[in-house]
Amino acid sequence: MEGIMRVRRLGWAGLEIESDGQTVVIDLVTEAEPLSSVLPEGALIPARPGAMAALCTHLHSDHADPAAIEGVLVEGGVVLRPRATNTAWTVQAEMCFAARSLTVRIVQDWETVTVGPFGITAVPSVDGLGDPQVNWVVAAGGKRVFHGGDTVFHGYWWEIADRCGPLDAAFLPINGAAVNFPHLQPASPLPAVLTPEQAVVAGMILGARQIIPIHYGIEGQPAYVEVDDPIESLHMAAKQHGVDILVAEPGAEISV
Numbered sequence: 001m002e003g004i005m006r007v008r009r010l011g012w013a014g015l016e017i018e019s020d021g022q023t024v025v026i027d028l029v030t031e032a033e034p035l036s037s038v039l040p041e042g043a044l045i046p047a048r049p050g051a052m053a054a055l056c057t058h059l060h061s062d063h064a065d066p067a068a069i070e071g072v073l074v075e076g077g078v079v080l081r082p083r084a085t086n087t088a089w090t091v092q093a094e095m096c097f098a099a100r101s102l103t104v105r106i107v108q109d110w111e112t113v114t115v116g117p118f119g120i121t122a123v124p125s126v127d128g129l130g131d132p133q134v135n136w137v138v139a140a141g142g143k144r145v146f147h148g149g150d151t152v153f154h155g156y157w158w159e160i161a162d163r164c165g166p167l168d169a170a171f172l173p174i175n176g177a178a179v180n181f182p183h184l185q186p187a188s189p190l191p192a193v194l195t196p197e198q199a200v201v202a203g204m205i206l207g208a209r210q211i212i213p214i215h216y217g218i219e220g221q222p223a224y225v226e227v228d229d230p231i232e233s234l235h236m237a238a239k240q241h242g243v244d245i246l247v248a249e250p251g252a253e254i255s256v
Contacts, residue, residue, distance in 0.1 A: 003141025004255055007169070011044040011250035013063055013215045015147060015171060016051070019140035020117040024053040025072060026136060026147045027063040035062040038218050045251045047072045053115045056081040057125065057149030058133035059090040066096035079104045080113060080120060082132040088183040090131055109134065110163070117141065121164055124156040125149055128177075128192025129184060137164040143256050146170040146206060150215050152191065153198040157205040168256040169246075170208035172199040173215030174234050176227040196233035200243050210244040212254065 008016040012035060013027040025047045029035055036044060046068070054069040056079065069079060079102050084094060097104060107113065107122040114120070119139040127133035128150065136147040137160070144164065150173045161167070176195030180187040193215060194202060203211035216230045227233060231247060238245040248254055 005143035064093040175216040197237040200237040
């Protein structure tokens with residue numbers, strides 16, 4: 001019997017997923033720097049307390065906020081995350097996790113964890129900076145949603161669709177950012193995140209009923225340059241490929 005899954009956008013890449021009165025959060029960030037300083041005021045929405053699990057696609061500070069996670073997890077709740085690595089962009093989150101008494105579980109690709117009504121599957125992803133990253137398929141009440149972290153385009157989409165579909169919604173990054181960071185030199189001018197058209201094609205291959213864009217809205221940062229007008233580009237690509245798009249502002253709730 002199918003139920004109702006409600007998904008609330010928390011801003012940037014953050015989601016809160018509710019089914020049968022229980023919640024999990026994905027890539028929750030509320031105050032972690034530098035993200036909170038470069039997004040418009042009100043762009044990061046706090047999650048409700050009582051989450052059964054917190055899922056981190058990867059340990060960059062704009063996707064993993066241990067302090068925020070500690071504040072919303074129910075007693076006995078679990079953090080699900082990919083393997084550890086010691087790089088410039090993961091060390092902050094690793095130190096913050098180590099300083100807290102959180103139950104943390106490292107997951108591998110294709111591993112499924114059951115938490116309350118949720119079946120949570122880690123699926124392959126490719127991080128644009130080369131750090132460990134997973135994406136997530138969360139199933140509950142006969143519904144399934146995909147969360148794409150800030151992956152680049154890769155060749156795992158077909159297998160994800162085959163093993164985890166059908167998908168009711170795919171939350172996909174769209175800003176196509178080109179980065180120029182001191183620890184990654186020489187810099188690459190190529191996108192380190194899905195572009196709008198790549199997100200549409202990924203969602204099409206995944207067979208998602210609709211695509212909801214995430215991970216966009218930073219301007220004026222010379223070391224992190226998004227594509228121009230990512231939402232307009234997304235709509236144009238969606239029209240070309242015949243894919244349904246739903247743009248949800250931070251705080252908006254979607255029933256799938």
